[in-house]
Amino acid sequence: MTESEVELFYETVFETGRNSVASYDSDEEALNAAREHHRRAVHGERCLLSEPTAPPAERIVKILKYKTHPNDLNVDQTMSEEVLKKELSELVSRLKDENGVVALDQLSVEVRGLAHPIAVEAGPQDSIFKMKETGELSLGSYDKETGKWADN
């Protein structure tokens, strides 16, 4: 597989705090799609042109790039013995009460959460994924009067 055939994934962060993951062949394709959607938002157009009652398009604040789908952080839900022991030790320390007792139901929920790909502490305009992005695209700035984009 050549580099041009590698599937690329991009996380779009909207001004509203929503996120989406998209697959494109290139940065250029990703940027063009994002710019068209952002342009619609600036002009008060709808997010889905084929649907007259669709909600408004949303401005885009961030485009993050990944080599794989960021959902695939730990699909197999496995962990090395060494890492698991460390994680378990930290979880037990965090969950124990003043008498040193740990609720097993709570512990099992936290252990299960070790494989979750979504970061619960994400801010409203941050990536929602634990996977670290490999890059970020610059949307540039849009001039509503001229309808032209300028690279930042």
Added chain:
Amino acid sequence: MFEDSQLIHEHHVDEYDVDGPLELHHAAIAFQRLSQLVTDYILGASGSITPPASWTMGLATTNVGSGGGTDYARNSVWSVTVSTTNINEIGTTTPAGYARQTIARTIAGGGIDWQASTFDSTFATGGQSATADQVTFGAFSGAPNPNGANTWVLTDGSTLNAGQPYFAADTAATRTFADGDTEKVTPTLKAG
């Protein structure tokens, strides 16, 4: 209401509601794996039939239908082949911005996950309902191939036309995508 929000009743698969002032009844279905999670994982603590690390949402060209030869069946599977009861995903030849969206296996935990569930005590149609945060597909860079989403499917994994399907419902109308479009889906599961 535009948003593709559907309510699935696990054992009444013809139930379909849209949140908001309108109430529509589009086809919905709970697939075998969802029932198997209840019987094997919930009841029996199975170590082999287990939930995924996270849920994902996909869009399919095919319809839920009503149990006919080319409609979805309880044991439907994802497949690139459009025939019999297969679930065929959009964007598999040309994604043009399409990818599956992730829904975390948490309740009100941040990111995109499930909201606190509610209970309906109605004998015939009641049950416990859970609604996820809205997911957004796109922005599309052009027309994906295949194009035209007729259902959304709660599934797992990010590989197209693969993974376990759990439940699905028809979109309010066929959604065809073009450059700059996004699509929003808010799924609800009502189990009873």
